[in-house]
Amino acid sequence: MQIATKIASLSNLVVTEISYIQAPLDLLLDADPCEDAVQGYLRKSRVYAVIKEGEIIAVCAVLPRGNAVFELMNIAVAKDYQSQGVGSLLLQYVIDKTKALGGRKLVLGTGTFGP
Known part of the structure; x- marks a missing residue:
C-alpha cells in the first residue's frame, strides 16, 4: 500500500529542464x-x-564534462517532499536525459563540508 501511495503522490509532478536562472x-x-x-x-x-x-x-x-561524461554536481529535494520518491524520480529523469544527450557515463563527485 505504501508504494501505491507514493506512485499516486508523484502523478501530479512535472519533471523538466529549466534555465539555471530559475x-x-x-x-x-x-x-x-x-x-x-x-x-x-x-x-x-x-x-x-x-x-x-x-x-x-x-x-x-548536471555538468557536461566532455567525452560523453556528465557529472551530477547537486541534487536537492525540499524538506517537505523528502522520503516520498521525488529525488528518485528526478534522478531517473536525469539518467534518461543524459543517455538521450549521448552521455555514456554519469559520475557523482562527493565533497566534504565543515571543519
Missing part, C-alpha cells in the same frame, strides 16, 4: 553550502527540476 539557490545550498561553488558550476550545467503546482520542489545540476 534554479532555487536556497534549495541548491541545502546540498552544497558553498554559494561560490554553486554559482560557479550552475551556469555551465543543465538544470532539471521537479515542479508541483508551479513550485520547484526538487532541483538537480
Whole structure:
C-alpha cells in the first residue's frame, strides 16, 4: 500500500529542464553550502527540476564534462517532499536525459563540508 501511495503522490509532478536562472539557490545550498561553488558550476550545467503546482520542489545540476561524461554536481529535494520518491524520480529523469544527450557515463563527485 505504501508504494501505491507514493506512485499516486508523484502523478501530479512535472519533471523538466529549466534555465539555471530559475534554479532555487536556497534549495541548491541545502546540498552544497558553498554559494561560490554553486554559482560557479550552475551556469555551465543543465538544470532539471521537479515542479508541483508551479513550485520547484526538487532541483538537480548536471555538468557536461566532455567525452560523453556528465557529472551530477547537486541534487536537492525540499524538506517537505523528502522520503516520498521525488529525488528518485528526478534522478531517473536525469539518467534518461543524459543517455538521450549521448552521455555514456554519469559520475557523482562527493565533497566534504565543515571543519
